[in-house]
Amino acid sequence: MARTKKVAKKVEQVRKATVKQYDTIVRPIITEKSMALMQSQNKVTVEVPADANKTAIKLAFEAVFNVKVENVNISNVRSEKTRRGGRYEGHVPGYKKAIVTVAEGDAIDLFKE
Numbered sequence: 001m002a003r004t005k006k007v008a009k010k011v012e013q014v015r016k017a018t019v020k021q022y023d024t025i026v027r028p029i030i031t032e033k034s035m036a037l038m039q040s041q042n043k044v045t046v047e048v049p050a051d052a053n054k055t056a057i058k059l060a061f062e063a064v065f066n067v068k069v070e071n072v073n074i075s076n077v078r079s080e081k082t083r084r085g086g087r088y089e090g091h092v093p094g095y096k097k098a099i100v101t102v103a104e105g106d107a108i109d110l111f112k113e
Contacts, residue, residue, distance in 0.1 A: 017063040024060035068103035
């Protein structure tokens, strides 16, 4: 009986989203390719902090959006040098992005009205 209470308590903790889990998802990445992935393969592309790992991202998505996550892929996007007006140099900052595959039947609405 005590074991079932512990299991129920852990399940309840997973369902409640913490502040750290909200901070794990920085912003969605909106490009033509990411929108095509969202429509055809049920994948969501988001920016995440540099210290985030696959497990933390999976738990954050499941807690915040109440969906079942099948897979998480991570990649680091490098920073790029750029010129402004041909004379002034600058750079576009790099970031870490995650492509999260959501289970069939579940959906994430990034554009709530």
